[in-house]
Amino acid sequence: MREKRTRMKIALDAGQSFIGNPELCGDLLPRQCPSLPPKKSKGISNYQVLMFSGYFIIGLTIFLVIILLLCKRGKTKEERANLLNKEASFDDSFYKPSFTSGEYKAGLSKSGISAATESGMVSSSLIVLTSPEVNGLKFDDLLKAPAELLGRGKHGTVYKVIGEQGMTLAVKRIKDWTIPSNDFKQRMRRLDQVKHPNVLPPVAFYCSKQEKLLVYEYQENGSLFRLLQGTQMGQVFDWSSRLSVAATITNALAFMHQELREDGIAHGNLKSSNILLNKNMEPCVSEYGLMMVDNDDQSSLSNFGANSAFKADIYGIGVILLELLTGKVGQNNGLDLAEWVLSVVREEWTGEVFDKSLIREGAREEGLVYLLQIAVKCVNTSSPEARPSMNQLARVINTIKEEEERSIAVSIVSEP
Numbered sequence: 001m002r003e004k005r006t007r008m009k010i011a012l013d014a015g016q017s018f019i020g021n022p023e024l025c026g027d028l029l030p031r032q033c034p035s036l037p038p039k040k041s042k043g044i045s046n047y048q049v050l051m052f053s054g055y056f057i058i059g060l061t062i063f064l065v066i067i068l069l070l071c072k073r074g075k076t077k078e079e080r081a082n083l084l085n086k087e088a089s090f091d092d093s094f095y096k097p098s099f100t101s102g103e104y105k106a107g108l109s110k111s112g113i114s115a116a117t118e119s120g121m122v123s124s125s126l127i128v129l130t131s132p133e134v135n136g137l138k139f140d141d142l143l144k145a146p147a148e149l150l151g152r153g154k155h156g157t158v159y160k161v162i163g164e165q166g167m168t169l170a171v172k173r174i175k176d177w178t179i180p181s182n183d184f185k186q187r188m189r190r191l192d193q194v195k196h197p198n199v200l201p202p203v204a205f206y207c208s209k210q211e212k213l214l215v216y217e218y219q220e221n222g223s224l225f226r227l228l229q230g231t232q233m234g235q236v237f238d239w240s241s242r243l244s245v246a247a248t249i250t251n252a253l254a255f256m257h258q259e260l261r262e263d264g265i266a267h268g269n270l271k272s273s274n275i276l277l278n279k280n281m282e283p284c285v286s287e288y289g290l291m292m293v294d295n296d297d298q299s300s301l302s303n304f305g306a307n308s309a310f311k312a313d314i315y316g317i318g319v320i321l322l323e324l325l326t327g328k329v330g331q332n333n334g335l336d337l338a339e340w341v342l343s344v345v346r347e348e349w350t351g352e353v354f355d356k357s358l359i360r361e362g363a364r365e366e367g368l369v370y371l372l373q374i375a376v377k378c379v380n381t382s383s384p385e386a387r388p389s390m391n392q393l394a395r396v397i398n399t400i401k402e403e404e405e406r407s408i409a410v411s412i413v414s415e416p
């Protein structure tokens with residue numbers, strides 16, 4: 001070998017070409033000597049040793065890289081699992097939902113809750129808030145569970161979902177989200193810290209770029225809206241029960257407004273379909289804090305800045321009070337009902353406003369009129385600054401309720 005190299009050097013130095021020169025090419029540069037028949041080597045040449053070593057090193061490197069990648073992937077999964085446990089959340093990244101239930105197909109999957117991203121995968125995070133009832137709830141549980149459409153509102157669709165552990169949930173799929181995702185997550189965490197027995201807390205929420213879901217416990221006794229519709233078909237909903245509903249929800253909302261004023265979180269979409277009746281038939285305010293503000297009287301609130309959401313809630317509760325008094329349900333955020341009541345009151349036909357069943361029942365006129373007066377103040381669109389605060393409203397309604405109870409007690413005692 002050394003001898004051949006020396007000969008090659010000599011040949012180069014002498015300006016000779018070694019192409020075609022068998023003496024000079026030998027087995028050093030076989031491909032550069034096309035005219036030569038390949039020389040048969042005896043045993044393994046140095047070149048082959050070098051070549052095999054190269055293959056071996058490349059193979060070993062690829063093997064080590066694969067091992068390294070596999071280790072790294074395992075570690076990431078472990079870290080993620082730890083993080084998720086810590087946060088009690090479920091990350092179903094790369095989970096492709098399988099729709100197993102026929103009912104589900106008729107509900108959630110049809111609605112697109114599959115949350116398919118551009119890549120066809122689901123990148124999601126279901127945050128379970130502090131609720132023992134749904135411990136262990138996973139996003140894929142929701143996707144696979146049978147679901148039934150409860151209704152479609154202005155801001156989305158609500159499904160009744162039966163979870164694997166037998167829990168019944170209401171899942172609201174929100175459309176036209178107005179709150180940035182991060183703000184919304186913050187809101188939900190803040191709301192989870194402020195609890196009132198008559199405010200229905202979300203038990204979990206899901207927030208991705210494509211999909212926003214809110215999970216509540218299903219309330220089997222329907223809503224105040226449905227109860228009022230029932231009265232139009234002759235169902236009994238007496239005056240003291242109506243006053244009790246009014247007092248309970250205003251007390252709950254006064255508490256929420258007080259606790260969340262600094263955070264600027266009002267209800268945002270207050271109406272009778274968002275007042276649900278729990279298993280004890282007690283009213284509960286649902287969907288608190290979901291919407292920034294949703295009210296047709298919003299234009300009249302432009303000067304109220306951060307306070308406008310709270311002012312809008314007063315309008316919303318005003319309409320609910322009018323519904324309780326009239327037995328009619330408001331349309332277009334209660335604007336039609338509020339306008340009708342205001343026009344009747346202006347004409348001084350106040351008596352015409354009240355639900356006939358209340359008059360028949362013998363509800364005290366004083367109480368009815370007091371409640372009407374305060375409700376009218378709540379729906380004042382020409383000077384929203386004159387609307388009472390939720391706290392003032394709660395105090396007035398509690399007083400009316402106490403007066404009613406006292407007068408009922410007096411009439412019972414004075415009965416012969």
Ligand SMILES: Nc1ncnc2c1ncn2[C@@H]1O[C@H](COP(=O)(O)OP(=O)(O)OP(=O)(O)O)[C@@H](O)[C@H]1O
Nearest residue numbers: 150151153154155156158170216217218219223273
């Ligand atoms: N947790 C729940 N339990 C039982 N029924 C519910 C629950 N949440 C909502 N619903 C009912 O589902 C139906 C649809 O609700 P949704 O909130 O979509 O209607 P909406 O309040 O009229 O509209 P929106 O809130 O979008 O303006 C309503 O009848 C509502 O009372």
